[in-house]
Amino acid sequence: MCAHIVLAEDDAKQAELVRRYLERERHTVVVVADGAAALDLVRRHPPDLLVLDVMLPGMDGLRICRAVRAESGLPVLMLTARSTEDDLLAGLDLGADDYVTKPFSPRELMARIRTLLRRAAPARPSQDGVTRVGTLTVDPVRHEVTVDGRAIDCTPGEFGLLELMAAQPDRVFSRGQLLEHLHGFDRYITQRAIDVHVMNLRKKIEAQPRRPARLLTVYGVGYKLTAGADAP
Known part of the structure; x- marks a missing residue:
């Protein structure tokens, strides 16, 4: 499954690593390092998936997730160095579909992304509405x-x-x-x-x-x- 993915990550090395792995799987990737710019991009050109770092300059990932979820069902995977239960619940309660804590294995992240992309299709009911x-x-x-x-x-x-x-x-x-x-x-x-x-x-x-x-x-x-x- 080839998808258009927006990666919102202000750590240049981390963003480059994730971008390379995504492109190996034939996804189209746009990297943005500023929170407000990421939200504007998602609104203007909705991707198939948003990979969103929690700690972004301009607007943090939790605020972006809240705004995105209020407007669409776009799949959102959050990345964060925070790993407490409260942080996980905060992201999920705002509508994030999955949550990966840093440091993470790029292979595990790719597996999570594949799962989210597969999940996006079955979310639609069949022709008979069931x-x-x-x-x-x-x-x-x-x-x-x-x-x-x-x-x-x-x-x-x-x-x-x-x-x-x-x-x-x-x-x-x-x-x-x-x-x-x-x-x-x-x-x-x-x-x-x-x-x-x-x-x-x-x-x-x-x-x-x-x-x-x-x-x-x-x-x-x-x-x-x-x-x-x-x-x-």
Whole structure:
């Protein structure tokens, strides 16, 4: 998959290293070292992916991520020397799709980028409007969920979680992001209720709820939905 990628990184050596690896994989890369310039470029010429350093002059990466996410669903991968749980959650809550801490392996970064680019295509529902993740299907028009062809009875909150996560399989959603989404279904929802919804969903969609293969916990961050054992 060849993509147009904007790399916002003010460390010249780091930017050059990442650029070379991206171009080896036949991506087109534009490097920008200033935060405000990066946001302007993304708005004028939207790329397929934004690789965004948190510490940028002019405007930091968190502010850029917030602005981008308010305007589009552009995939965003954040780079940072910060590695605390609060920093990770801050980036994810602002809408970042993935977060890589420095120092990192360029090969690992390329693998993360390939995953994000693959994920961007499945985010669109099929022609019949049904979203599929392995043998799990979510039909927002009929408000139906099936697993292995078997209908699953979901509450509105459970359906809302599956609809959101199935649209972007393998993306990690923080509890804060899930909470914000579910306010449309239940304005009194709490973070504890998110965990209860996940627990109840596992009983319905997992062969072994105590050893989930589809709806996974990413410890210290949140949850993600995968094809699990259905993946090729």
